[in-house]
Amino acid sequence: DIQMTQSPSSLSASVGDRVTITCRASQSISSYLNWYQQKPGKAPKLLIFAASSLQSGVPSRFSGSGSGTDFTLTISSLQPEDFATYYCQQSYSIPQTFGQGTKVEIK
Amino acid sequence: EVQLVESGGGLVQPGGSLRLSCAASRFTFTSYWMSWVRQAPGKGLEWVANINQDGSEKYYMDSVKGRFTISRDNAKNSLYLQINSLRGEDTAVYYCARARTSGRDYFGMDVWGQGTTVTVSS
Numbered sequence: 760d761i762q763m764t765q766s767p768s769s770l771s772a773s774v775g776d777r778v779t780i781t782c783r784a785s786q787s788i789s790s791y792l793n794w795y796q797q798k799p800g801k802a803p804k805l806l807i808f809a810a811s812s813l814q815s816g817v818p819s820r821f822s823g824s825g826s827g828t829d830f831t832l833t834i835s836s837l838q839p840e841d842f843a844t845y846y847c848q849q850s851y852s853i854p855q856t857f858g859q860g861t862k863v864e865i866k
Numbered sequence: 867e868v869q870l871v872e873s874g875g876g877l878v879q880p881g882g883s884l885r886l887s888c889a890a891s892r893f894t895f896t897s898y899w900m901s902w903v904r905q906a907p908g909k910g911l912e913w914v915a916n917i918n919q920d921g922s923e924k925y926y927m928d929s930v931k932g933r934f935t936i937s938r939d940n941a942k943n944s945l946y947l948q949i950n951s952l953r954g955e956d957t958a959v960y961y962c963a964r965a966r967t968s969g970r971d972y973f974g975m976d977v978w979g980q981g982t983t984v985t986v987s988s
Binding site: 858 | 911913925971972973975979980
């Protein structure tokens with residue numbers, strides 16, 4: 760199975776900050792990397808697919824980059840509604856696997 | 867609005883069974899791979915199973931193989947997960963989700979239901 764490791768596990772940031780979350784795969788997954796946002800008690804929401812493609816309706820302050828084993832989710836200017844947990848997921852092979860999550864909290 | 871609505875969760879004893887359902891609306895159900903994903907209390911997301919458009923291809927995580935069965939009824943726009951021989955570690959919110967695909971390339975899950983809770987306890 761491909762292991763997905765996110766860092767950090769949590770971070771504190773202020774509104775307006777630039778935030779970067781990284782995700783590392785245990786083997787190459789090309790660009791089969793997706794990012795989700797989840798708020799408490801809610802279903803996940805797809806933000807980025809295929810490493811860098813913005814899902815329809817997602818604000819442009821979210822961006823993704825990377826290929827192979829190392830990926831990044833960037834929020835260019837953190838907004839109050841962005842405080843949530845973020846997950847990466849590889850869809851390169853079965854079983855599809857998620858990272859452990861990164862909780863973004865208010866500083 | 868595109869929608870997925872799960873049902874069928876509940877409290878069940880270890881070794882018991884449940885059938886989860888997911889009703890799809892406002893999109894062409896027959897065009898999409900579908901998935902089940904679960905989340906144990908306070909934990910992260912865990913992919914459970916996938917099924918292709920006509921139900922001829924099914925994939926499962928190792929720990930549920932032989933106990934869980936994913937299926938679909940395209941005439942009813944519905945996805946199902948039959949879960950048998952339940953264990954405490956199966957306690958979770960179960961989400962159905964629509965897969966974003968291009969050919970055989972899978973690009974994540976772009977529509978999610980609200981989830982249905984399965985609690986395994988004696």
